[in-house]
Amino acid sequence: MIQIKAITKTYGKKQNTFQALNNVSLEIPDGATVAILGKSGSGKSTLMHAMSGLDRPETGQVIINGQDILQMKPKDVDTFRSKTIGFIFQAFFVQGNETCYDNVSLPLEIAKVPKSQRKALVEEALTKVDLTDKIKERAKNLSGGQKQRLAIARAIVNNPQILFADEPTGNLDSATGQMVEQLLFDYNKKSGTTLVIVTHDAELAGKCSMQVHIKDGQIEAIKGASAAKASAARGVN
């Protein structure tokens, strides 16, 4: 369960301040698929960054597994991210000069998983995204769809509890995009991982169990299965 309580994030200084998030509260149950929708600059990416501990809102609480990550030391937040969270980005951000194996192995190395266990985990992750034949291939030789699948393998290799995807299909053609979406939703069903997708693609958002609409740093509407519960949480604050 991810509980967000009244977080506020301001960028800039003095006259040039810009409030990216303004008193946002949200509750996401375990295993949910959540779409965060909004225009550019609405604050949807900032919300994702705040939930994952990449960014630090000035006020409020981000409670994951009953622990407020805003109260943790930076180093502990790093460790928390390496063990609990996976990331997928619009521009893939895979290391072109490295092999697929090394790309997927990176989060395991960062999480200090012993070398003996890594090989099996990497192979398992690459099997899930159907890239086993590319294991020794350099990532720059892959197509766009393959790169995003590789990024997914990298994100899921450590069996994260929460998977954040920032416009995962934004750089892909619709057919490839569909495949990547399918992969993400299948993974969510099989593993029970909470899936948080930041997007402005209404069709993709419609496939999620919950839609959070953001406008000007505030939650405009929450729709879907858990909407009532989330709205209640918002009402409290």
Next chain:
Amino acid sequence: MTFPDILRRSWHNLGRAKVRVGLTAAALAIGAATMTLALAITQGAEDSIQKGFGEFKNNFVSVDGFSSQNTSANGVQTTDEADKASEELQDKSLGVEDVEKFKAIAGVTQVLPLSYYTFDEVEINSQSYKAPYVSPLTPLDDMNDLVAGKREDLKGNTVIIPERYAKQAGATNAAAFIGKKLVFVKKGTPAFFGRPAQPDTEVELTVVGVTKSSTDNSEADSEYAYLSPETMSKLADEDRGTTKPENIYYNQILLLTDESQTEKVKAQVESEGYAAKTRQDSVGQALEAVNAIRTALLVFAGIAIFTAIFGVVNTQLMSVLERTREIGIMKALGLSRGGVLLMFSIEAGWIGFLGSIIGTLIAIPFALILGALGGNAGFSVPITIPNFLLVVIVLVIIAMLSGFLPARRASKLDPVEALRNE
């Protein structure tokens, strides 16, 4: 990330900008090569000093005379005082009573009074040749290069002589030279201003030992012939016309000591007004000179390395700028600030490592050429393993320190900024 993973990843990262890294390493390599050569040259000098002084054992005190004592109050002597002191010093010489005094010192195992004597010519088969320098044989001479005969046979009118004189005596090998009789001659002086003429002194010496000669003819002067100390003293006394034992004097008195007692004996001897020197002193002086040369050469190496530091900083700054995204990803995946810092520092360290290896490879041909040039003089230019490791460690540490600034910039990078979709 564990250390081996960081080592491996940072090494791989170097491969991305091979030309840039190669050039930076080459700049460091020039410093590394200078440092390697500086260490090799001074190592060679040190080796030849140690070899020159034989197996290093600090087991004797050499007394060469008396130390001049400045008796004036504030250390400034009048010319009269100085003349008087210098005269006194000349009048005082090491004699029989000094030998007895030294024998009583604790820690002295043997007292060897030595006199020096020189010959001008040696007659072999009625042909005159320039005589070798003669030296009294002491236990400090290891005689490792004795190729025929025995050192124990050196008593009375006998000599141990370099092999190069064998051919003149008609001996085909060193062994055949043993037992030959050679006439050593010290030229007399003609009458001069009322001083009576001195006749030539001739001494017949039997060869009882032969030492190895160098094939290099220029080495002839550094090859000594040996006489027993007693024979030398007798010759010297006869030459001076000394007859009474109380008038006998020596050029040098050698005190053999237990190694542990040497410094104590030296202090004791010096406190009694003698000028004393140990092997430690002789080696120490020579090594001090070598150290000064080493420092000078290392300063040059230091300047070369210092200029290369800017290259390392530049290369690593570019690397950090180019890899903003990658750093962002690693931080998003949970790599700590310290981890990023270490990763980029080690990457710089690898450049230092490459530089030290390339530098050593550059230095090897130079060391071989210098070694070949100095070979005749018994001087080598060795690149030793400890010196090589020293160069590697120094360069890696310097490169890591230079890489610290860019590494810190990388570690401070905000992943949110780095991963913006733009």
